[in-house]
Amino acid sequence: MKKLHIVGIIIIAVAIGVIFSSLKNTTTYANFSEAMANPDKEYHVVGKLNKEMPQIYEPTVNPDEFRFTMLDNNGLSKNVVLHKSKPQDFDKSEQLVLIGKMNGETFHASDILMKCPSKYNDGKPQLN
């Protein structure tokens, strides 16, 4: 079974390669301060909408830019620019997950996931 042994070795090598490269490369969850320490790296930042700060969405100027302020899980508040249209029901969201990177004092997000209150929708997050 020599040929199959070679195949087996190749398969194991691929599997180990996948594990190592994924451990090295995939983005991780982080808070704003970690994202600030590595401005070039992409992170998932979990937090809540800071409802005391204004939200700016002016589709007449740019429909793909929405600005708001989020508090991360450590309570640190940062300005966020989402490079997408404002998600519907944004104000009802209970929890936000931003995918993006820090640029100076502002977090630039390419995408957002939202969780809405579970009492009303069986805990299913919104499709967005």
Place this chain on the structure above:
Amino acid sequence: MEAITYVGERLWAGHLGNAFVVLSFVAALTATVFYYLSTKNKAFYKVARLSFLTHALSVFGIAGTLFFMLFNHYFEYQYVWQHSNKEMDMKYILSCFWEGQEGSFLLWTFWNVVLGQFLKKRMNEEWEAPVMAVFSLVQVFLASMIMGIYIGDYKIGSNPFLLLREHPDFNHLPFVQSIIQNANYLAKLDGRGLNPLLMNYWMTIHPPTLFLGFSATLLPFAFAIAALWNKKYTDWQNMALPYTFFGILVLGIGILMGGAWAYEALSFGGFWAWDPVENSSLVPWLVLVAAGHTMLINKNKGGSVFTTHLLAIGGFLLVLYSTFLTRSGILGNASVHAFTDLGMQGQLVIYVLTFVFITVALLIRDELIKTSYIIGSLLLLFFAVLFSFKRYALFVWIPASVLLTIYSYTRYFPKEKKEEELYSREFWLFLGSLVLLLSGLIITYFTSIPVSNKLFGMNQAPLKVAEYNVWMVPFAIIMLKLMAGAQYLKYRHSDVKVFFRKIKWSSIAAVVLGLVCSIPLYFLRDFQEADGGLQKWNLISYTLLLISGFFAVFCNGDYWLNVLKGKVMKSGASIAHIGFALIMIGALVSTSKKVTLSKNTSDKKVESLGKDYDGQKSILLTQGDTLPMGPYLVSFREKIREGINVYFKVEYYKLNAAQKPELDFTLVPRVQDNPRMGKAPEPDTRHYLDRDIYTHVTYAVLNTMPSDKEKNNKNAYTEPKNYVGHVGDTIFASNSFVIIDSIRTNLTQEQYAKNDSLLIVTAVLRCVDAQSRMYKVYPQYVIKNNIVIPKDAVEETLGLKFAFWKINPEEGTLEITMSEHIRNAKDFIVMEAYVFPYINVLWLGCLVMAIGTVIAIMERLRVNRLRLQKTIG
């Protein structure tokens, strides 16, 4: 508090349902025990069969009772209340049935019972006992999922027959607390209803198909376990083969239906998002396909026996694992459509581990090792629960089980004495199965990131769609090459020269056509514009995938027409393979060449951040305006509200020969203002033979516009908005743009320094409307006796009001607020529009693959029947 006697509750229904639940559980347990005993003594068959039949009938009873309750609006029951209501169209009653977790477990149980009844009559007694024992054991577990009983504080399953006022998750809600003060509460109670997002035909056909597919993975699993039990490793594959391909067919259709649903009705912007829920049905399918192919080796030549067992067992274990992933709540943020956590995490883990345990225990034939494994596992479980070190127990138990599996493989499994030849069909079929398995394991590994985060305390984020694609494209290339070439090789030994001569023309044609297509697709522009090595590699890999796809189509077509002489009944495999290749080609082209039509014209770019941040996805359409978008002119015509659905009529125009816009088609995307799920957009798509134009509304104001009376009110202005800027800056109003032209003061700086009585600073604002008409406005900043008194200025024609209220001398900026008359408010939508080229190749491929698989199953059954007749005759 005095106990209230409630009026009108139909308690008998719940009692009946629960009786069936308990009976189905007990009967499944009895069937397991007696089928087990039947392996030793044939006298027990009667009881075993009767128990399984009782179980089957009680499952029908549970389903029937639940249907009856849904149909007759028994809202005193939580499941009926939560998933249906009075107004609902009865055609959605099936969807209500399986919307909830309990109902979907019931659906799964139901299919298992149907398959079990079907199977049990088609086996001899030697196989019936162990196969049906496995079936019954699975049914014991599934039946317990809807029991909802407590052992101490630990809840087992979730019961669909609980009264709303007694349901532990609902009875503390203020709403429930208040209604149950009234003894006659039921008279007024209406259900919450089916989630409107799920009120479509997909919800009626997708879950039953997918669950039948899940059930079908139980067939090869039960056979493989029975084989380990009987220690007859090579007799079952022939029996299991048609059932395995039946599973491949049904599960495959179920998965593709999910993709079609996502594409047609959800706003993912595609048909496949590598969502954990999608992945966890794809992986069992991949493994089942691998199992089906190693069974072909078993049948035609022998060998690959251990691999077949591993794959047949693995397919079902992965279905269990995916049940755990999607229903335990562990996915959390990682998935958009995982089920809610019903507190069944521990229970689901136990189920998965139990079947792993049974497999390993049966693999070991040495009695001493087997006994120590069983006792060791039980002790480990006992202490792990007692002293709560479950995680570490898993770290010990899983490697031990894997080691014992490898040990058993080397000790007890029949092995080929002669090495497979390189140019033999079995070698490449086997390799293909390993590639399928490996791709499935890699997808599982990525999908399980939330699990490994929990086990190892890491914080890895889930993968993005593009990252999955990069990983999976090479696997697709290898699989397509294998399914093209392997059939030209004979089992055992083939002539190399003949092989290469046969595939010569298909290879040449594939390379030529592949390059002819991929050069304009990927290399005339994309390759030069690609930034970074990864994107360049992607384009090269797309080309290889396209060539391999064509290669698979040509080879299988050639094999069908020239080797099998076009005989349809013999060509199931070739046809299914052509279908798979078409799916890959369609998926590749429609995804990689997806064109964003709705690029907005704003020039704000954040190029330093990379392509994901360029924010060029959406277009703003104001009602009545017509804007160029790609090759079209688009116009948002009107907004129509019907119940909870808000429809947006978007017209697509094209310029005709006379350069006049002519209506091409109208799309009506909608936003569902869903009281339970929030606002959910649903796209609308224009289908052409060679492309789809896909449109969905991402942002819109759903409220109705101001009335005429409000519009005539002279003072109805919106909330002022503040602008900070310099002279020369522009403020955008809805109907014009406003340039801060200049600033004039009545005093020079020196005069002001001397005389502090009155300072007037006038901002000259130039408003230019869409017809380039100019209007001037002069808001004033007045300081009188050191008090600032801003003086509003109104431009009546445009309906704009300005206040100049602040000067920041240090920054050199001024601040002006602007408010608009509400008659200016125009309705608008923010919309995304994409072109999916050649997506119909994908759907055609689905159809062809399904037809090919059906043909292969029919042929297989016919051959098996013939053989049976021969042995009898």
